[in-house]
Amino acid sequence: MFEQKVLSEINRYQLIPRKSRILVGVSGGPDSLVLLHFLCSLKERLELELVVAHVDHMFRGEESYEDYQFVEKTCQEWNIPFEGKRINVPVYMERTGDSSQIAARTLRYAFFEQVMKKYQLSILALGHHGDDQIETMLMRMTRGASGIARAGIAVKRPFLNGEIIRPFLVVTKEEIHAYASRCKLTPRLDPSNQLDNYVRNRFRHDVLPALKRENPKVHEHFQRFSEELALDEQFLQQMTENYMEKIWLSKTKGESQIDLNQLLMIPKPLQRRAIQLILNYLYLKRPSSLSAVHIDQLSALFFNPHPSAELHLPEGLIAEKSYGTCTFRFHQKESSDYSIIIAIPGETLLPNGYKIKAQYLEETPDQAGNHSFYLPVHKIKLPLIVRNRRNGDNMIIKGKGNHTKKLKDIFINEKIPMQIRQNWPVLIDQSGVIVWLPGLKKSNLEFVDTYDEQSFIYLEYHKA
Numbered sequence: 001m002f003e004q005k006v007l008s009e010i011n012r013y014q015l016i017p018r019k020s021r022i023l024v025g026v027s028g029g030p031d032s033l034v035l036l037h038f039l040c041s042l043k044e045r046l047e048l049e050l051v052v053a054h055v056d057h058m059f060r061g062e063e064s065y066e067d068y069q070f071v072e073k074t075c076q077e078w079n080i081p082f083e084g085k086r087i088n089v090p091v092y093m094e095r096t097g098d099s100s101q102i103a104a105r106t107l108r109y110a111f112f113e114q115v116m117k118k119y120q121l122s123i124l125a126l127g128h129h130g131d132d133q134i135e136t137m138l139m140r141m142t143r144g145a146s147g148i149a150r151a152g153i154a155v156k157r158p159f160l161n162g163e164i165i166r167p168f169l170v171v172t173k174e175e176i177h178a179y180a181s182r183c184k185l186t187p188r189l190d191p192s193n194q195l196d197n198y199v200r201n202r203f204r205h206d207v208l209p210a211l212k213r214e215n216p217k218v219h220e221h222f223q224r225f226s227e228e229l230a231l232d233e234q235f236l237q238q239m240t241e242n243y244m245e246k247i248w249l250s251k252t253k254g255e256s257q258i259d260l261n262q263l264l265m266i267p268k269p270l271q272r273r274a275i276q277l278i279l280n281y282l283y284l285k286r287p288s289s290l291s292a293v294h295i296d297q298l299s300a301l302f303f304n305p306h307p308s309a310e311l312h313l314p315e316g317l318i319a320e321k322s323y324g325t326c327t328f329r330f331h332q333k334e335s336s337d338y339s340i341i342i343a344i345p346g347e348t349l350l351p352n353g354y355k356i357k358a359q360y361l362e363e364t365p366d367q368a369g370n371h372s373f374y375l376p377v378h379k380i381k382l383p384l385i386v387r388n389r390r391n392g393d394n395m396i397i398k399g400k401g402n403h404t405k406k407l408k409d410i411f412i413n414e415k416i417p418m419q420i421r422q423n424w425p426v427l428i429d430q431s432g433v434i435v436w437l438p439g440l441k442k443s444n445l446e447f448v449d450t451y452d453e454q455s456f457i458y459l460e461y462h463k464a
């Protein structure tokens with residue numbers, strides 16, 4: 001039974017203590033409308049205080065405003081305080097360059113925060129369910145996530161002074177729909193959920209049905225895997241931290257040093273995590289500019305039998321190995337040559353005072369101008385690297401005929417002054433193919449007009 005399943009999940013994780021003050025995020029769709037209905041049924045017994053928040057992201061004109069009015073009216077009928085906001089997400093996307101999903105999420109959570117403070121609520125309840133969990137985990141693993149990033153959506157996690165809870169992860173979409181029709185609820189349906197141009201929807205329509213045919217309770221196994229993985233990761237992280245005191249020889253702002261023998265002595269699965277912690281410390285507030293490639297490069301340096309070697313990392317960080325120690329220091333290069341791995345997602349600062357912002361996109365993008373670039377992941381070999389120009393550089397220009405052009409000629413045609421050319425960023429992939437001359441010319445690798453691409457990297461070039 002639906003109710004029993006959800007109640008035992010609530011008890012198991014102690015999601016809703018008696019007298020909880022809860023904000024329910026209600027889009028008007030089946031999941032969150034059923035969640036609200038279900039929580040209302042517990043209201044008296046658990047002496048709950050419920051408030052509803054709804055955000056109209058203004059993606060679908062009047063139709064999305066009808067969702068707003070629907071949720072507002074339902075709350076009036078069910079006698080629950082309602083807080084709604086219409087936010088022009090498309091305008092925000094234009095200003096920040098964020099994808100529609102990231103922008104909508106950021107603004108929605110900001111509004112949730114506001115309402116929770118206003119009513120002094122400590123719990124935010126959301127309607128994610130078991131199918132969402134499977135899709136999320138498959139998408140993350142397909143994209144190559146590692147460590148804790150492979151775990152799915154948490155049943156409960158800290159938020160503000162309280163928690164976000166998701167009591168429906170234990171049930172499927174079908175079970176929610178059955179509850180809705182049993183209780184004669186008439187939720188709104190978001191047409192974007194039916195479209196096939198989001199990666200998530202492709203997993204939903206193509207992959208999920210096959211898994212459910214194999215085992216209708218597959219969501220329970222994914223849920224268990226996610227929870228076990230999160231616990232294992234937490235434990236391994238704690239173990240790694242316990243070793244760090246022995247690994248660090250000195251930690252100062254200018255220069256830090258580690259004991260390589262100590263690092264190589266700890267269990268192998270912890271070594272990678274220790275390197276991650278070292279890099280997090282060295283880069284202070286910049287962990288987003290780090291990628292798995294840097295960890296690979298560092299462990300290659302540490303494990304290399306040669307007693308001394310040097311590795312140049314982003315933002316001028318140099319790792320210098322000498323026998324049993326490795327010293328890290330930041331250094332401004334005298335030579336004007338540079339070569340930096342692009343952080344995805346993240347922002348990479350360039351020596352010419354600009355930056356490249358990169359993120360993965362799930363939906364099929366629109367065309368971009370000269371300061372942004374949509375790169376289908378399957379067309380290149382990661383990592384992406386930005387470097388200055390080298391003798392003999394040439395690229396295949398996007399456009400009629402896809403002809404090859406020397407960078408030298410592009411700079412001359414575009415009248416770029418000599419002294420600026422040397423520092424101009426050139427984006428290449430791992431095999432050295434020139435992908436983009438940011439702000440100047442695009443290669444033929446940019447997404448053109450096919451709608452069946454899997455996943456994109458969206459790059460933007462701005463002043464830092």
Ligand SMILES: Nc1ncnc2c1ncn2[C@@H]1O[C@H](COP(=O)(O)OP(=O)(O)OP(=O)(O)O)[C@@H](O)[C@H]1O
Nearest residue numbers: 025026027029030031032033053054055126127128
């Ligand atoms: N516009 C919104 N306003 C308020 N809460 C929202 C909104 N969009 C999503 N939520 C909350 O976040 C949860 C997950 O959102 P998501 O978009 O992944 O699910 P959904 O399939 O649209 O769910 P639903 O069937 O409730 O519309 C929803 O169940 C709901 O609790």
